[in-house]
Amino acid sequence: MALSSSHLLGLEGVPAADITTILNTAENIKTIFDRPIPKVPTLRGITVVNLFFEASTRTRISFELAEKRLSADTVNFSTSTSSVKKGETLKDTVRNIEAMKINMIVVRHSAAGVPYFLTQCTDANIINAGDGQHEHPTQALLDMMTLREKWGQLAGKKVAIIGDVMHSRVAGSNIRGLLTMGAEVMVCGPRTLIPPGMTEFGANVSYSVDEAMQWADALNVLRIQHERQEKGLFPSIREYHAEFGITRERVERAKKELIIMHPGPINRGVEMDSDVADSDASIILEQVTNGVAVRMAVLVLLSGMDTANE
Amino acid sequence: MEFKIKAIVIDKNGLHRTITRLAHEIIERNSGATNLAIIGIRTRGVTIAERLVKQIEIIENKQVPFGILDITLYRDDFRMRLKQPAVRATEISFNIDDMNLILVDDVMYTGRTSRAALDALMDIGRPATIQLAVLVDRGHRELPIQPDYVGKAMPTSIGEEVRVLLSEVDNDECVLLVEASEEV
Numbered sequence: 086m087a088l089s090s091s092h093l094l095g096l097e098g099v100p101a102a103d104i105t106t107i108l109n110t111a112e113n114i115k116t117i118f119d120r121p122i123p124k125v126p127t128l129r130g131i132t133v134v135n136l137f138f139e140a141s142t143r144t145r146i147s148f149e150l151a152e153k154r155l156s157a158d159t160v161n162f163s164t165s166t167s168s169v170k171k172g173e174t175l176k177d178t179v180r181n182i183e184a185m186k187i188n189m190i191v192v193r194h195s196a197a198g199v200p201y202f203l204t205q206c207t208d209a210n211i212i213n214a215g216d217g218q219h220e221h222p223t224q225a226l227l228d229m230m231t232l233r234e235k236w237g238q239l240a241g242k243k244v245a246i247i248g249d250v251m252h253s254r255v256a257g258s259n260i261r262g263l264l265t266m267g268a269e270v271m272v273c274g275p276r277t278l279i280p281p282g283m284t285e286f287g288a289n290v291s292y293s294v295d296e297a298m299q300w301a302d303a304l305n306v307l308r309i310q311h312e313r314q315e316k317g318l319f320p321s322i323r324e325y326h327a328e329f330g331i332t333r334e335r336v337e338r339a340k341k342e343l344i345i346m347h348p349g350p351i352n353r354g355v356e357m358d359s360d361v362a363d364s365d366a367s368i369i370l371e372q373v374t375n376g377v378a379v380r381m382a383v384l385v386l387l388s389g390m391d392t393a394n395e
Numbered sequence: 396m397e398f399k400i401k402a403i404v405i406d407k408n409g410l411h412r413t414i415t416r417l418a419h420e421i422i423e424r425n426s427g428a429t430n431l432a433i434i435g436i437r438t439r440g441v442t443i444a445e446r447l448v449k450q451i452e453i454i455e456n457k458q459v460p461f462g463i464l465d466i467t468l469y470r471d472d473f474r475m476r477l478k479q480p481a482v483r484a485t486e487i488s489f490n491i492d493d494m495n496l497i498l499v500d501d502v503m504y505t506g507r508t509s510r511a512a513l514d515a516l517m518d519i520g521r522p523a524t525i526q527l528a529v530l531v532d533r534g535h536r537e538l539p540i541q542p543d544y545v546g547k548a549m550p551t552s553i554g555e556e557v558r559v560l561l562s563e564v565d566n567d568e569c570v571l572l573v574e575a576s577e578e579v
Contacts, residue, residue, distance in 0.1 A: 087479045106481075113465070113484040122518040125468040155468075382482070385468070389479045 091390035092211040093383055094200045095220035096262040104266060108230050111375065111382035117154065118374070127385055128157035132187040136179070137163045137214070138194040143349055143373070144214050144224070148191050151380035160187070175199065176206050183207045189388065192216075210387040218252050223383060224348055225258030227376040229266065231368055232303055234375075235344055240267030245297040247329060248307030248356055249278045251318075255348045259305060260288055273297035274307075274329060277318040294329045295338070303344035306331050309356045322355055331357045336366065344368055398573040401555065404531065405547060405570040410561075413546040414443065417528055418450035420544050424526070425495055432460040432494050436512050437483060439501035440464075442561045443530055447499060462487030464498075469511035491520040501559040503529040503545075506538035513540075531570055533557050 088103045096104070117123050133152045137145055145161070152159045162182070173181075179190070189210045192200050197217035204211050215221040229239060236242055244263055250256045250272045263270050264287045271289040272279055273296075283290050291297045298304065309325060319325050326332075336343065345357075345367045353359045362369060405413060425431055428451050435444025441463050448461045463486040467473065470480075498512055509527060516525060528544035533551040547570070551557065556575045560567040 110482045113482050114468070116484045116486075117468075120519055124518070126514065127468040127473055385482065386479070389473065 087390065088386050091387060091392045092200070092204050093222050093387060094204070094211065094213050095216075096222045096225055096258045096265065097220065099222075099262070099265065101265050101267075104226070104229070104262060107226055107379065107382050107386060108233060110386060111226075111230050111378040112234070114381045114385070115375070115378040118378070124154050124156060126156045128152070128155040128388055130158075131155075131189065131388055132158045132160065133189045133191060133384070134182055134187050134209075135159060135161045135214075136182070136190055136192045137161070138192075138199075139164075139215070141193055141214070143376075144193065144221075147373070147376045148212075148214060148223075148380050151377050151384060154377070155381055155384055157189075157384070175202070179203055179207055183209060189384065204392070208392050210390065210392060212383060212387065215254055217254065218257070219254055220258045220261075221254040221348075222258045222262075223376070223380050224255050225262040226383070227372055227379040228255075228259055228305060228346060228348070229262055230375045230379055231346065231372050232344065234371070235368065236302075239263065241269075243269045243271065243300060243302045244305060245271040245273055245291075245301035245303070246305045246307065247273045247294060247297060247331065249309055249313060250274055250283075250307065251278045251280045252310070252313065253307050255305075256307060260286065264288070271297055271300055275319050275325070278313070294331070295335060298335060298339040298343060299341075301343065303346060304331065305346045305348070306357050308348065308350065309352055326355055330355065331361050333358055333360050333364075336361055336364070342366070346372060349373070398556075398558070398576055400571050400573055402572040403569055404549060404557070404572050407568040410568055410570065413530065414446050415450055417530075417544050417546055418447050418454060421447070421497055421526075421528065422451060422455060424543070428455040428457045428459050430493075430495055430523070431497065432462065432489065432491065433497045433499060434462045434464050434487065434512075434516070436498065436500045436508065437463060437465045438564065439559050439561060440499045442563045443501055443559075444497075444499040445563075447497070447528070460489045460494075462489070462491075464512055464515055466508060466511040466515050469515045471507060471511065485515065485519070487519060491516065491522045493521070493523045496522045496525045497528050497544075498525055499528050501530050502557045503527075503532040503542050504535060504557075506536045506540040509540045509542075510538050530559060531557050 191212045191214050193214040197219035199216050200211050200213040246256050273291045347369050433444045433448050435441035465483040465485045467480050467482045526543040529542045530546040532545045532548045556573050558571045562568045
């Protein structure tokens with residue numbers, strides 16, 4: 086049941102068998118949450134460092150909870166309180182932390198490729214919690230787990246990713262993972278926010294959200310960051326909402342059962358209306374619960390693996 | 396699976412008799428089947444537990460609660476094993492508080508599986524008693540844990556293995572003593 090890599094850097098090149106192992110493990114681990122003591126001793130004696138060079142609330146809390154429910158020791162490191170501010174290089178920071186005898190590193194950084202770089206300078210198992218505009222594999226895994234719970238399988242299903250695909254690592258990992266699992270993917274958003282080469286990558290492209298909703302079984306709605314508008318990538322928040330916002334009118338007009346997801350945090354009234362986010366079609370809170378289970382599964386599966394062979 | 400058979404320890408009919416006897420012993424010791432529940436340890440403990448539930452129902456005319464325990468996350472060798480075992484779900488849908496639990500496994504060896512199972516049960520609730528029933532006790536204990544009900548106690552050497560084959564999972568029905576295989 087072992088995975089084929091001792092790190093989780095992204096979903097690119099991760100075989101379907103590995104993704105299935107992670108999702109199955111996560112589903113079984115999830116049953117622990119309902120127990121009086123929702124904790125198991127599996128990672129006793131393992132120290133995990135949460136190395137967050139970029140602001141994060143839910144991903145960090147989700148990882149920390151996952152680590153604690155597995156009885157690992159956790160250390161949190163964030164740039165605002167660290168010597169990174171004093172000018173220490175990334176390599177020195179990591180070498181110093183590793184000298185304190187730690188086993189696993191969960192890393193988030195604004196630069197793509199940092200998790201890979203860490204594998205070259207430490208022996209710890211590395212888990213990518215988001216690197217630049219590249220990948221956010223545990224988010225895609227929890228999205229896939231939540232969809233698989235609804236559908237039983239991912240193969241043959243259609244998922245539309247709506248919004249700022251260009252800058253989204255959530256989209257980056259979801260597209261790779263879903264295609265590996267045999268699902269069909271469509272990306273949809275303003276032309277300025279859809280990167281070139283999506284068709285070659287295996288995804289369909291649409292610039293009409295109504296068309297995407299007709300096509301899809303599920304929507305994964307990305308967060309719109311206000312600074313993108315300041316850079317002139319779309320005219321105004323109001324216009325974005327009018328053209329691409331998931332409104333109740335659009336959902337009703339689609340006349341079909343759609344599953345609606347969002348990686349959070351939601352800009353209510355921008356990419357998604359409040360009554361859609363809180364409707365029965367929305368599985369946003371299930372995504373959050375599954376996030377802890379998926380991260381526990383990844384930690385458990387990687388903890389048994391030696392990094393020396395990679 | 397290729398392995399060299401050294402002896403057939405229990406044959407098909409023997410297996411049925413042994414499980415029937417275990418069911419009688421469990422009922423006798425607990426003065427009936429009231430407040431009793433059977434918990435099987437994955438994988439083959441589950442099948443034996445299911446058969447015990449059926450036997451107890453035949454004898455006492457009473458359905459006892461039945462649960463499945465997966466101990467993977469509680470193993471003390473989880474990170475040391477070359478081949479990681481799959482994590483599967485524990486399925487105990489009733490409250491185990493103040494119940495008399497019969498924990499069922501196929502082969503008792505070092506006692507480490509039973510230790511993990513006891514820890515797992517303690518995280519789920521606070522049973523009145525936990526009693527241990529095993530089909531075969533092959534000795535070589537590494538922990539001070541002994542079974543309460545034993546199908547067959549059998550001295551073995553470290554180089555041997557006990558294979559329990561049950562028709563529900565294996566297409567055969569017997570207990571074999573075999574030469575240990577290379578795989579861990």
